[in-house]
Amino acid sequence: MEAKxxxxxxxxxxxxxxxxxxxxxxxxxxxxxxxxxxxxxxxYVSENSExxxxxxxxVVSFYPQFRFxxxxxxxxxxxxxxxxxxRGGSGxxxxxxxxxxxxxxxxxxxxxxxxxxxxxxxxxxxSPVIMIDEETYGRVKxxxxxxxxxxxxxxxxxx
Amino acid sequence: xxMVVSDVESVKSAQTxxxxxxxxFDFASCEGCELQIANLEExxxxxxxxxxxxxxxxxxxxxxxxxxxxxxxxxINRPVDEKRLKEIRANAKILIALGDCATTGCVNxxxxxxxxxENLKEVYADADIANNEYFDVFPTKKLNEVVDVDFYIRGCxxxxxxxxxxxxxxxxxxxxxxxxxRFGVTAREMEADTRSIIQxxxxxxxxxxxxxxxxxxxxxxxxxxxxxxxxxSIISTPFNKGLxxxxxxxxxQCLVNCPVGAFSEHSDVEKxxxxxDDPNNFVVFAIDLTAxxxxxxxxxxDRDDFGxxxxxxxxxxxxxxxxxxxxxxxxxxxxxxxxxxYVSENDDxxxxSWCPSAxxxxxxxxxxxxxxxxxxxxxxxxxxxxxxxxxxxGEKTLKIILLSPCIVHKGNSKIDxxxxxxxxxRLLKQKxxxxxxHDPADGVFDCELGLSSVFVKGxxxxxxxxxxxxxxxxxxxxxxxxxRLAVTTLEDYVHEMAFDSEEGFFNxxxxxxxxxxxxxxxxxxxxxxxxxxxxxxxxxxxxGGGTIPTTSIDIIDQRRDYLRNFKGESKGPxxxxxxxxxxxxxxxxxxxx
Numbered sequence: 001m002e003a004k005x006x007x008x009x010x011x012x013x014x015x016x017x018x019x020x021x022x023x024x025x026x027x028x029x030x031x032x033x034x035x036x037x038x039x040x041x042x043x044y045v046s047e048n049s050e051x052x053x054x055x056x057x058x059v060v061s062f063y064p065q066f067r068f069x070x071x072x073x074x075x076x077x078x079x080x081x082x083x084x085x086x087r088g089g090s091g092x093x094x095x096x097x098x099x100x101x102x103x104x105x106x107x108x109x110x111x112x113x114x115x116x117x118x119x120x121x122x123x124x125x126x127s128p129v130i131m132i133d134e135e136t137y138g139r140v141k142x143x144x145x146x147x148x149x150x151x152x153x154x155x156x157x158x159x
Numbered sequence: 160x161x162m163v164v165s166d167v168e169s170v171k172s173a174q175t176x177x178x179x180x181x182x183x184f185d186f187a188s189c190e191g192c193e194l195q196i197a198n199l200e201e202x203x204x205x206x207x208x209x210x211x212x213x214x215x216x217x218x219x220x221x222x223x224x225x226x227x228x229x230x231x232x233x234x235i236n237r238p239v240d241e242k243r244l245k246e247i248r249a250n251a252k253i254l255i256a257l258g259d260c261a262t263t264g265c266v267n268x269x270x271x272x273x274x275x276x277e278n279l280k281e282v283y284a285d286a287d288i289a290n291n292e293y294f295d296v297f298p299t300k301k302l303n304e305v306v307d308v309d310f311y312i313r314g315c316x317x318x319x320x321x322x323x324x325x326x327x328x329x330x331x332x333x334x335x336x337x338x339x340x341r342f343g344v345t346a347r348e349m350e351a352d353t354r355s356i357i358q359x360x361x362x363x364x365x366x367x368x369x370x371x372x373x374x375x376x377x378x379x380x381x382x383x384x385x386x387x388x389x390x391x392s393i394i395s396t397p398f399n400k401g402l403x404x405x406x407x408x409x410x411x412q413c414l415v416n417c418p419v420g421a422f423s424e425h426s427d428v429e430k431x432x433x434x435x436d437d438p439n440n441f442v443v444f445a446i447d448l449t450a451x452x453x454x455x456x457x458x459x460x461d462r463d464d465f466g467x468x469x470x471x472x473x474x475x476x477x478x479x480x481x482x483x484x485x486x487x488x489x490x491x492x493x494x495x496x497x498x499x500x501y502v503s504e505n506d507d508x509x510x511x512s513w514c515p516s517a518x519x520x521x522x523x524x525x526x527x528x529x530x531x532x533x534x535x536x537x538x539x540x541x542x543x544x545x546x547x548x549x550x551x552x553g554e555k556t557l558k559i560i561l562l563s564p565c566i567v568h569k570g571n572s573k574i575d576x577x578x579x580x581x582x583x584x585r586l587l588k589q590k591x592x593x594x595x596x597h598d599p600a601d602g603v604f605d606c607e608l609g610l611s612s613v614f615v616k617g618x619x620x621x622x623x624x625x626x627x628x629x630x631x632x633x634x635x636x637x638x639x640x641x642x643r644l645a646v647t648t649l650e651d652y653v654h655e656m657a658f659d660s661e662e663g664f665f666n667x668x669x670x671x672x673x674x675x676x677x678x679x680x681x682x683x684x685x686x687x688x689x690x691x692x693x694x695x696x697x698x699x700x701x702x703g704g705g706t707i708p709t710t711s712i713d714i715i716d717q718r719r720d721y722l723r724n725f726k727g728e729s730k731g732p733x734x735x736x737x738x739x740x741x742x743x744x745x746x747x748x749x750x751x752x
Contacts (some may be wrong), residue, residue, distance in 0.1 A: 020554070042397070052384075053397045053406075055375070057398065058384045058385050062386075062388045085198075098493060
């Protein structure tokens with residue numbers, strides 16, 4: 001672990017040393033600043049606070065907001081809200097998992113995409129919906145996903 | 160979701176057999192459990208062969224008050240809810256609480272810790288909600304605080320397979336009242352973790368967290384914990400690294416505290432049978448009596464007397480192919496003498512615990528004390544040395560099977576097979592042995608070593624062995640025990656013990672509660688004590704990780720009584736120490752056994 005990361009975590013631990021049970025806020029801050037709560041970060045926190053690694057891992061694995069791996073260049077959010085679910089959202093999520101070979105919360109090997117499962121994105125009329133970064137894709141079909149993903153890969157090559 | 164309704168109609172017209180009418184209702188909840196039913200997808204078609212859904216607000220507009228079975232999600236918060244629930248109860252023949260809100264009140268009940276008025280003020284501030292029945296709340300109630308509930312399906316949310324299972328069950332079998340419907344399905348298709356000697360099967364786990372509490376809160380080890388949420392919840396090591404690559408010390412307390420067998424040991428039963436069946440092997444079966452005492456609770460025998468049952472057991476093991484059956488206590492005694500000798504000759508503090516888990520604890524949590532781990536032979540090593548010397552002269556290959564109260568020995572590759580008290584009856588059953596068929600008189604231990612076969616008062620716990628070690632050290636050095644024994648209890652489960660006279664001084668620290676160990680393992684401990692002993696299991700080896708699960712002090716006392724009545728108690732410390740020193744010297748000199 002880099003000295004810079006250690007310094008950041010030390011600062012976070014120090015900042016919240018005076019509040020009651022700061023576990024969650026420490027983890028949120030690490031995710032906010034360092035992008036994810038990886039194994040080495042959690043281990044470092046467990047060694048320098050009252051929280052054990054099992055406890056921290058339990059909390060991090062409980063909340064979908066936390067990620068264990070560094071985020072990819074593009075973040076894909078798949079809606080699993082009621083409307084999207086009814087219109088086949090789980091099939092879309094499964095298809096994306098198959099294409100990218102990752103689970104929600106994971107990042108592809110090339111670091112290009114990370115996948116997240118989210119609740120309602122607020123545009124149920126377009127269900128099923130996915131978002132890639134700030135771009136929303138509505139009424140997506142299983143067969144059309146590869147094309148959407150390819151457009152990001154092409155962009156990458158062009159750069 | 161109109162599909163569902165039209166399917167109901169089509170199936171209804173196609174079939175004439177009377178169907179059970181089902182109503183699905185919700186009160187204060189997130190409707191997630193109902194969503195699980197809506198998510199049954201194609202399974203719902205099969206369901207509609209036997210039931211007709213007459214009310215299900217989440218997915219259909221139609222409603223009828225004519226139903227046989229009512230599924231109810233949510234908790235009760237208002238007089239209007241209470242009234243409606245009572246009406247549903249009056250209409251339904253069977254009422255089922257669906258999910259945790261209905262069964263326990265779940266998160267809704269959290270607000271009961273504050274007055275209702277305060278809650279309303281907090282949420283609705285100055286909004287005008289007076290005289291509005293929607294806001295007329297009382298403290299949250301679970302369903303059975305208002306009406307009789309016939310069945311409970313737990314979960315947040317419930318598992319959809321579970322709902323399906325019970326609808327099928329209710330429509331084809333006569334239901335039993337007040338049955339907790341948690342078990343009976345293996346819907347979680349998760350693989351068992353079989354990477355280490357302690358194995359975990361999530362299919363069996365009911366997430367009671369006994370293991371979690373023992374490991375984290377009582378023992379302070381932090382090897383396992385509750386991970387993920389909802390249906391995905393399991394007990395796991397951080398980052399699923401497995402127990403071997405982790406803080407786990409293999410004490411097995413997760414295993415003996417598991418009420419459903421989700422945690423289990425890696426079984427050596429097949430291996431032991433293989434060893435016994437091979438005619439080229441010379442098999443020595445070593446029995447640790449604490450394990451045998453615990454096994455009395457599960458052995459298939461009608462004998463009440465421990466000695467008789469043990470005799471029959473020894474005879475049956477011999478009939479199975481064991482060439483020798485030996486008492487492991489002998490090696491405990493040899494080890495006591497060895498440790499006493501070490502302490503009498505060296506000034507270093509030594510951790511005398513034989514428990515490999517306790518040693519593992521030092522290596523993983525206090526590596527600064529590695530140099531103080533016992534250097535002399537542990538009972539297992541004594542066993543390997545003695546048996547190796549005695550039984551390798553023939554043409555056959557020596558194989559050792561140990562019946563142990565502790566699973567940690569399974570990690571010792573020098574012992575060919577290690578059985579726990581739970582595995583012993585399985586071995587007998589697989590070989591079809593009726594131990595009562597064997598005469599107790601035919602079963603006596605081999606390998607006497609000229610040792611006193613006595614029970615150290617309170618042995619296997621209550622610091623009896625530590626006392627024996629410093630007594631032996633004293634005896635060895637000064638050839639008498641004319642010293643003052645002082646036992647001081649520093650706090651609950653932590654004792655100091657000292658032998659003091661003008662001739663010399665030996666003292667010991669005994670920590671019976673592992674969570675307190677770190678507090679005492681400080682720099683100056685090495686200067687203050689000759690002997691430090693601690694063990695992870697709560698009454699020592701009598702409740703070790705390889706015994707039969709129990710939390711009853713009566714059962715533990717029963718196990719202790721078995722040993723005491725079988726061997727008889729030591730006549731006195733001087734006599735006992737002399738006996739074991741003599742036997743140890745004989746063994747060291749390579750004399751005749």
